[in-house]
Amino acid sequence: MLYPQTNAARAAIDLSGVWDFRLDGQERWQPIAVPASYNDQSADPAYRAHVGLAFYRTRFTVPAAFAGKRVSLRFDAVTHDARVSLNGAPLCAHRGGFLPFEAEITDLVAPGESAWLEIEVDNRIGHHTLPVGNEGGTAFFGSDNPGIPSVEAGKRLQRERGVNLPNFDFFNYAGVTRPVRLLAMPRAHIEDVTLVPSLDGRVRYEIAAAGEGSARVQIFDADGAPVAEAEGERGTLSIPQPKLWEPWPGTPYLYTARATFGEDVYELRFGVREVRVEGAKVLLNGKPFHFHGPCKHEDSPFRGRGTDDCVNVTDINLFHWLNANAFRTSHYPYAEEMLALCDREGIVVIAETPAVGIGAPGEGEPYGWALAAYHRQVLADMIARDKNHPCVVMWSLGNEPNTEALPQEAYDYWHPLYELAHRLDPQNRPVTLVGCQNDYTRDLAVPSMDVVSVNRYYGWYNLSGDLPAAQYAMRMELDYWEKLGKPLILSEYGADTVAGLHAAAPEMFTEEFQAEYYKAINACLDERPFVVGETPWNFADFGTQQGPMRAGGNRKGLFTRDRRPKLAAHYFRERWKDFHKGE
Numbered sequence: 363m364l365y366p367q368t369n370a371a372r373a374a375i376d377l378s379g380v381w382d383f384r385l386d387g388q389e390r391w392q393p394i395a396v397p398a399s400y401n402d403q404s405a406d407p408a409y410r411a412h413v414g415l416a417f418y419r420t421r422f423t424v425p426a427a428f429a430g431k432r433v434s435l436r437f438d439a440v441t442h443d444a445r446v447s448l449n450g451a452p453l454c455a456h457r458g459g460f461l462p463f464e465a466e467i468t469d470l471v472a473p474g475e476s477a478w479l480e481i482e483v484d485n486r487i488g489h490h491t492l493p494v495g496n497e498g499g500t501a502f503f504g505s506d507n508p509g510i511p512s513v514e515a516g517k518r519l520q521r522e523r524g525v526n527l528p529n530f531d532f533f534n535y536a537g538v539t540r541p542v543r544l545l546a547m548p549r550a551h552i553e554d555v556t557l558v559p560s561l562d563g564r565v566r567y568e569i570a571a572a573g574e575g576s577a578r579v580q581i582f583d584a585d586g587a588p589v590a591e592a593e594g595e596r597g598t599l600s601i602p603q604p605k606l607w608e609p610w611p612g613t614p615y616l617y618t619a620r621a622t623f624g625e626d627v628y629e630l631r632f633g634v635r636e637v638r639v640e641g642a643k644v645l646l647n648g649k650p651f652h653f654h655g656p657c658k659h660e661d662s663p664f665r666g667r668g669t670d671d672c673v674n675v676t677d678i679n680l681f682h683w684l685n686a687n688a689f690r691t692s693h694y695p696y697a698e699e700m701l702a703l704c705d706r707e708g709i710v711v712i713a714e715t716p717a718v719g720i721g722a723p724g725e726g727e728p729y730g731w732a733l734a735a736y737h738r739q740v741l742a743d744m745i746a747r748d749k750n751h752p753c754v755v756m757w758s759l760g761n762e763p764n765t766e767a768l769p770q771e772a773y774d775y776w777h778p779l780y781e782l783a784h785r786l787d788p789q790n791r792p793v794t795l796v797g798c799q800n801d802y803t804r805d806l807a808v809p810s811m812d813v814v815s816v817n818r819y820y821g822w823y824n825l826s827g828d829l830p831a832a833q834y835a836m837r838m839e840l841d842y843w844e845k846l847g848k849p850l851i852l853s854e855y856g857a858d859t860v861a862g863l864h865a866a867a868p869e870m871f872t873e874e875f876q877a878e879y880y881k882a883i884n885a886c887l888d889e890r891p892f893v894v895g896e897t898p899w900n901f902a903d904f905g906t907q908q909g910p911m912r913a914g915g916n917r918k919g920l921f922t923r924d925r926r927p928k929l930a931a932h933y934f935r936e937r938w939k940d941f942h943k944g945e
C-alpha cells in the first residue's frame with residue numbers, strides 16, 4: 363500500500379489533532395490527541411487498565427476542490443482492531459494494530475460537505491491476536507502460584523471482569539496511534555509501485571493501476587536530474603553509473619522514481635543496494651555487513667506508541683551518536699515515517715511482524731490454523747507496505763515463539779511463513795526468526811532460517827550477576843551454532859539498569875554492571891566471525907505492564923525513557939566507533 367503523498371496530482375490532508383474520545387461505559391466525550399495511544403493521556407486509572415472498546419470521533423470536511431477525484435480515508439495504524447463508521451454508517455473494519463488500511467468515500471461525502479468519522483478501537487488480546495494475549499490467566503512475568511485456592515479464585519474473578527494478559531513484555535498501548543489522512547487522487551490512479559534495483563543500475567519496475575491510462579516511469583538522481591525513463595506498466599530501467607545506498611557511516615544515496623499513469627503521479631524515493639546471505643555472512647552491496655545497534659520500541663512518555671517525528675529524529679540522531687548502524691523493529695512493524703527516515707540516514711532495519719509470544723504452553727492450539735492464516739496476512743501486508751525501502755534488509759517472522767515444547771509443530775508453523783516471505787518479497791530479502799532462550803538443541807524452526815537470531819540473557823535471567831559463568835555458557839552455545847554454518851545475530855542481550863544507581867563493585871541493576879555485562883558478552887562475540895550482529899536490548903527504557911519484575915517499566919535501555927545515556931551507552935559509543943568486524 364502506497365504511503366500518502368501531496369503532489370501535482372494528489373492531496374493528503376492530515377486529520378491529526380484533538381478528537382473526542384470515550385471508553386466503553388463512559389458517557390462524556392473527552393479530549394484525546396491523535397496520533398497517540400490513549401492510555402497515558404489521563405490520570406484516570408481506567409485509561410491504562412481498560413479492556414475492550416473505546417470510541418474516537420472527529421468531524422472533517424472534504425474540500426470542494428476534491429470534486430471529480432477519488433477520495434478516501436487512510437488509517438496508518440489503529441491498535442489493535444478497528445471498526446470505522448462515517449455519519450453513523452459502517453465504513454470499514456481492520457484487524458491488527460500496526461499496519462495501514464484505507465477506505466474509499468468518494469460517493470459517501472460530497473466535496474464541500476462535512477462528515478462525522480467515528481473509530482471503535484478494541485484493545486483485547488488473546489490466542490488469535492498478534493501480539494498474543496495469554497487467555498490462560500497468567501500475566502507475563504507474573505507468578506502463577508498454581509493450586510492456591512484463593513489465588514485461583516482471584517484469577518477467575520479477573521477473567522470474569524475481563525483482563526488483558528499480554529504474553530509479551532511491552533505495555534499493551536492502544537488507540538489511533540498513527541495519522542489518519544483524507545486522500546484525493548485521480549479516479550484512474552496508481553495503486554502500487556514495485557522497484558527491484560540491482561548493483562549494475564538496472565531497476566525492474568511494475569506499476570499497478572486502476573482505470574484507463576498509460577504508464578511511465580522516470581528516475582531522477584538526488585539533485586533532481588533525470589537519469590532513466592521507460593514507458594509501460596512493467597519493464598526494466600537502467601541507471602548509468604549508479605550511486606549505491608550505503609549504510610551509515612557511508613552515503614545512503616537516494617534516487618526518486620516518478621511513476622505517472624494518466625493524470626496521476628506518484629513519487630517514490632529508493633536506493634540501489636543488494637542484500638544476500640552467503641555462507642556465514644550477510645552481504646550488503648557485496649560486502650560483509652555487521653549489524654550493530656540496539657533494538658527499539660515505539661515508546662515515549664505521554665504518547666505511548668504514538669508516532670512522533672520529533673521522537674523519531676531524536677532517536678535516529680542518538681543512533682548516530684552511538685555509532686550504531688541497525689535496529690530491529692521489535693516487536694511489530696514501525697511507522698512508515700521511521701522507515702523513510704532510516705532510508706535517508708542509512709540506518710539498516712530488520713522489519714518484524716507483530717507475532718510475539720506465540721505458542722506459550724497451555725494456550726490451547728498454540729500453532730493453530732486460524733492464527734497461521736492471520737499471520738500470513740499480516741506478513742503479506744507488511745511486505746507489501748515496506749518492500750521498496752532500501753533500509754529494510756531482512757524480514758523477521760516473529761519474536762520468541764515457543765519452539766522447544768513442540769519442535770516439529772513449531773517448524774511446520776514457521777517454515778511455511780519463511781517460504782511465503784521469500785515468495786512475496788520482490789527483492790527476496792533474507793528471512794529470520796528470533797529465538798527465545800530455551801533448549802536450543804531442540805529448536806528446528808530458528809536454524810531453518812537464512813540468518814539465526816537468538817535472544818540470550820546469560821548473566822541476567824540465568825546465571826544472574828555471574829559474568830564469568832555467563833561467558834562460559836555463551837561460548838558453549840556459540841560453539842553449537844557455529845557448526846550450522848549460518849550467520850548469527852545476538853538479537854537481544856541486556857540487563858535492567860536503574861539510571862543513577864552506581865556501585866564500585868558492579869552489582870545487578872547498577873550502571874556499572876550493565877557496562878560490564880556488555881563487555882563480557884561482547885568479548886565472546888568478538889571471537890566469532892559468524893556472529894554478524896549484536897543488537898542490545900534495548901535502546902531506551904520502555905513502558906510495560908506492571909508486575910513484580912518491572913519497576914516503572916523495563917529498564918534495560920542504554921538510555922532512559924527520556925533519552926539520557928547510561929554508562930553502557932558511552933561504552934557502546936566507543937566500541938562502535940570505526941567498528942569493522944568481518945569486513
Ligand code: GCB
Pocket residue numbers: 530531532693761762817854899916918
Ligand atoms: C525478551 C523479549 C523482550 C523483553 C526482554 C526482557 O526476550 O524479546 O520483549 O522485553 O526479553 O527484557 O525481558
